Amino acid sequence: MTTTGKLRTRFAERRVTIGLALTALLLAGVPAMSTAGAATSEGLECASATQQTFNLTAGDGYVSTPDGNSLYMWSYGMSSGGFQLPGPTLCVVSGQKVTVVLHNTLPEETSIVFPGQRGVTADGDPAQPQLNATGGMTSMVQAADANSGSVTYEFTAGSPGTYLYESGTDMNKQVQMGLYGALVVRPAGHPDQVNNRADSKFDPQHEYVFLLSEVDPDLHLAVERHDPVDWSSYRARYFMINGRSMPDTLAPNHASWLPHQPYGALVHIKPYDASTNPDPAVIRYLNAGTVNYPFHPHGSDERVVNTDGQALAGSNAEDLSYLKYDIDVQPGQSVDALMDWRDAEHWNASTNPIPTTIPAITDQLLVGPDTWFSESPYLGSKGAVPTNITDNNQCGEYYHVAHSHALEQATNYGATFGGMMTVFRIDPPAGCPAN
Ligand SMILES: [Cu+2]
Known part of the structure; x- marks a missing residue:
């Protein structure tokens, strides 16, 4: 679905197709969406914590997929809350102590590893691989016993950026089952920057996590039935952003019909404006799966400023960030990208509103009798549309x-048109009063 300016005709056709599908999905899937409540219903949501202490419970539950399936999952939830996929987003400040208490309700031992963090301890001892009597590794780190064990991990939050946290025990199986979440480390004193560089500043109202993963439902069914797992037949069938598949990705955070999948993935921004909207959005990509996910937003590239919790900068602080139209996210990797939308040169509310004119009837999109596609390539005020x-x-x-x-x-x-897919919504520069 790459779009280029050279393929204008095909692009227009594709836009019609996508627009149709999207509008249908939006109508079906986002009834409660509201720009007024954007800060609470969309975007990154930090788990509640006191002094960077998080109580997590590893447990099981079910999530739903848009085709009506129900998947048995293991995941981390807040101990004060319930089962959710993915685990809660842990937001911490670089250089400060983090405590994660893991309570285990699963029928086998489990643990958490924090890739990219140094000096992690488990119940006060250095976190390190656990071996059985014959020297085989049973866990990457000290684990919580099955059925009500617990373990406390502590570390000092490292370099600012985005990290996975995930099971370190029987990792192939337990991570596939859903034991993963996002850790966001913020620069001390600069919660509105991705890293310690001033040029990584973003708009905190437009901060997003895209935790990418995949599910083989046959494997999950085997675990649910306590059958052996057959890795030779592994094949992922569901692909998720934040534990949801398209079109559920468009629904707001905490949508009532997705009780165990609290995080949406709709990016909702306005065009860049030097005075009213100067800062870009940030999207924090993470891959908890087994293969590369070549994530590809249409319509605009993004500026990659961080990978794996490290700022893209040279030894003399040269800016090594780069624009990318396809964000390749490798297994275990994180990529933090800034994104804005440049439409200001076309649109001005008073001097150049670019009214949308009604195109020829042959250019209008008519579905059944009554859905209209404007053909306008510009953001702006909507104006009058045909009646009926x-x-x-x-x-x-x-x-x-x-x-x-x-x-x-x-x-x-x-x-098709599901899985690891979402939508970037760009409102007109003046906002969306029609909401
Ligand atoms: Cu595409």
Whole structure:
């Protein structure tokens, strides 16, 4: 689904197709979306903590997929809350002590590793591999016993950026089962920067985590039935952002119909404006799966400023960030990317509103009798639309699809336009009063 300016005709056709599908999905999936409540219903949500202490419970539960399936999962939840996929997003400050208390309700031992963090301790001892009597490794770190064990991990938060936390015990199986979450380390004194560089500043109202993963439902069924796991037949069928597959990715955080999948993945921004909207959004990509996820937003590239918790900078502080149209996220990797939308040169509310004119009837999109596609390439005020139509656009905003470009990963069990896919919504520069 790459779009280029050279393929104008095909691009327009594709836009019609995608627009149709998206508007249908948006109508079906996002009834409660609201720009007024954007800060609470969209974007990164930090788990509650006192003095950077988190109480997590490893447990089991079910999540739903858009094709009506139900998947048995293991995951971390807040001990004060319930089962959720993925685990809670842990937000901490670089250089400060972090405590994670793991309580285990699973029928086998489990643990947490914090890749990228140094000096991790487990119940006061250095975190280190655990061996059985014959020297075989049973866990990457000290684990909590099955059925009610617990273990306390401590470390000092390292370099600012984004990290996975995940099971270090029987990792192939337990991580596949869902034992993973995001750790966001913020620079001390600069919660609005990705790293310690001033040029990594972002708008805290537009901060997003995209935790990418995959599920082989047959393997999960085997675990649920206490059957042996057959890795020779492993095949992922579901592909997720934050534990949800498209179109559930578009629904707001804590959507009532996704009780154990609290995190949405809709990116909702306005165009860059030097005075009213100067700072970009940030998207923190993480891969908890087994293969590369070539994540590909349409319509704009993104600026990669951090990988694996390290700022992209030279030894003399040269800026080594770069623009990328396809964000390759490797297994275990994190990529932090800044993103803004440049439309200011086209649009001015008073001097150049670019009114949307009604195109020829042959250029209008008519589904059944009544859905209208404006053909306008510009963001702006919506203006009048023909009467007796179904209106799928609130205020002149754009929706651009963003998805894994390994198209198998953009499916729900093979059904396309699902899986690891979401939408970037760009409101007109003046906002979306129609909401
Ligand atoms: Cu595409």
